[in-house]
Amino acid sequence: MMKLTNREKQLVMVLGFVLIGAIYFQFIIKPQSSKLEILETKAVELRDKVNQVNLQISSNNQLNENYKTLHGKTSLLTQKFFNRIQQENHILLINRLLKDSGLSYRVVSYSDQSISEIMKSEGLSNDENYPLNQLVQAYQKSEVKINQEGSREQQIDEKQQNQSPQVELNQQQSNEKAVEKMEANITVEGSYEQILSFIRKVEAQEKKIIIERLTISSGEDEGLIGNISLAFYGIPKLLNTMDNNLHWNTDQTHGKVNPFYEGMSLNNLDNPSKTDDSTITDRNHDFIMTVKPISSDLPTVTLGRAFDNTLESYVYADNQGLEKVDFMIVQKDDKYFFKYRTQRDTYPKDYEENMVEFLPKGKTIVFKVLSKGRNGDADQNGVELTIDNKSDRLLEVKVLGDSASRPRIITANQSGRISIVRSQGE
Known part of the structure; x- marks a missing residue:
C-alpha cells in the first residue's frame, strides 16, 4: 500500500x-x-x-x-330649526308661552302641516317626498357597521334601497327650498307689556318661531287685543334626533278639564307660577367650545364666538389624541380683540398678523367649554388649552360636563386674569 x-x-x-x-x-x-x-x-x-x-x-x-x-x-x-313639525307638541309649546306671558286668548287656530318654501312661490304640493326629506330618508336607510378592526362598512338593504326615493338632481329651484311648515293664528287679550313679553319669549326660544303677522287694537278698559300669526318651519336632520324643547309625553293629560273655563289646571304646564326656562338659550357667554370623543359623528373640537349664526368664526379639529388650542384676548385702549386656533384651523385666517374686535357681553369675558365624559380606556382624545388674557377684564372659563378623574380639558399654559371653573354638569 x-x-x-x-x-x-x-x-x-x-x-x-x-x-x-x-x-x-x-x-x-x-x-x-x-x-x-x-x-x-x-x-x-x-x-x-x-x-x-x-x-x-x-x-x-x-x-x-x-x-x-x-x-x-x-x-x-x-339646530335653530325644528326637526319635525308635530302639531301636538307645538300646541303645548304655544300654550306654555301664553301662560308664561300672562296673556289670555280668545281664539287659537292651527293650520294643517304643509310643505312650503322659505320664500313663497306657487306650485308646491304637500307631497312628503320633497328633496330634503328624500335625502334624509335615503341616508337613514343606510346602515354603517363597525367591525372589530374598527373599519366601517356601509351595508344597504337592497329592498330598502329599491324602495327608497331617489333624489332628483334636476329638481326645480323652488322645490329644493321646500320645508315643512305649520301656522298658528292666535287672538289674545292683555296689556301692552304682556304682549311684548310674549313676543320676547317667542324670540328667545332655542328653535326659530317666525312671527309672520301682528296686529294690535284697543280692547275693553285699558286692555289690548292682538292677532298674532306664528309660523313653524321643520328642517329634517340626517340623524334621528328629537328637538330638545319638545320632549313631552303627549299621551298624558295636559291643560284644563274644560278649556273654556279659567279653573284649576291638570298639571304644572298650566301653572303660570312655574316657568320652564329650559328652552331659553343661555346668552351670558362670549365664546364656546365643544369637546367630543373621537367616536362622535361631529368633530372632536369646535370653537367659535357664541351665537354666530354665520359660522364664520368657527374653527374645527378632529384628533384622536390631544389637540393643541390657543386662545387669546387682547385689549387696545378701550377696545377688545380676540383670536384662536387649533392645529387644523385659525381665526382669523391671518392669525399671526390680525385679530378680531368684539364687545364683551358683561363685566367679565366668559368662555364656555362643553365637554363629555370618557367612553372607556381607549378614549384618549382631548384638548391642551393655552390661554392668554391681555385685557383688564377677568376671563372666566366655564368647563362643563368634563370627567373629574380623566379630564379632556387640560390647561397647558395660562397668563393674565383667568378663572377656570369646572363642573360635572350644567
Whole structure:
C-alpha cells in the first residue's frame, strides 16, 4: 500500500473541504439564496401595498375629518330649526308661552302641516317626498357597521334601497327650498307689556318661531287685543334626533278639564307660577367650545364666538389624541380683540398678523367649554388649552360636563386674569 506524503495528505484534505463546500453551496446555500430573492421580492411588493394602504388610510382619515367638520357645520346651521313639525307638541309649546306671558286668548287656530318654501312661490304640493326629506330618508336607510378592526362598512338593504326615493338632481329651484311648515293664528287679550313679553319669549326660544303677522287694537278698559300669526318651519336632520324643547309625553293629560273655563289646571304646564326656562338659550357667554370623543359623528373640537349664526368664526379639529388650542384676548385702549386656533384651523385666517374686535357681553369675558365624559380606556382624545388674557377684564372659563378623574380639558399654559371653573354638569 502506497503511503501518502504530508503534502499529499494536505491536498486531499483541501480537496475534501472543497467538495463539502461545493455540496453545501449547491444543495443548501443556492436554494436558500433563491428563496431569499423570492422573499425579498415579496417584501418589496408588501411594502408597496403597505404604503398604498397607509395612503388610503390617510385619505380616509382626511375624508372622515372633512365629513365630521361638514356635519358639524350642518348641525350648527340647522339646530335653530325644528326637526319635525308635530302639531301636538307645538300646541303645548304655544300654550306654555301664553301662560308664561300672562296673556289670555280668545281664539287659537292651527293650520294643517304643509310643505312650503322659505320664500313663497306657487306650485308646491304637500307631497312628503320633497328633496330634503328624500335625502334624509335615503341616508337613514343606510346602515354603517363597525367591525372589530374598527373599519366601517356601509351595508344597504337592497329592498330598502329599491324602495327608497331617489333624489332628483334636476329638481326645480323652488322645490329644493321646500320645508315643512305649520301656522298658528292666535287672538289674545292683555296689556301692552304682556304682549311684548310674549313676543320676547317667542324670540328667545332655542328653535326659530317666525312671527309672520301682528296686529294690535284697543280692547275693553285699558286692555289690548292682538292677532298674532306664528309660523313653524321643520328642517329634517340626517340623524334621528328629537328637538330638545319638545320632549313631552303627549299621551298624558295636559291643560284644563274644560278649556273654556279659567279653573284649576291638570298639571304644572298650566301653572303660570312655574316657568320652564329650559328652552331659553343661555346668552351670558362670549365664546364656546365643544369637546367630543373621537367616536362622535361631529368633530372632536369646535370653537367659535357664541351665537354666530354665520359660522364664520368657527374653527374645527378632529384628533384622536390631544389637540393643541390657543386662545387669546387682547385689549387696545378701550377696545377688545380676540383670536384662536387649533392645529387644523385659525381665526382669523391671518392669525399671526390680525385679530378680531368684539364687545364683551358683561363685566367679565366668559368662555364656555362643553365637554363629555370618557367612553372607556381607549378614549384618549382631548384638548391642551393655552390661554392668554391681555385685557383688564377677568376671563372666566366655564368647563362643563368634563370627567373629574380623566379630564379632556387640560390647561397647558395660562397668563393674565383667568378663572377656570369646572363642573360635572350644567
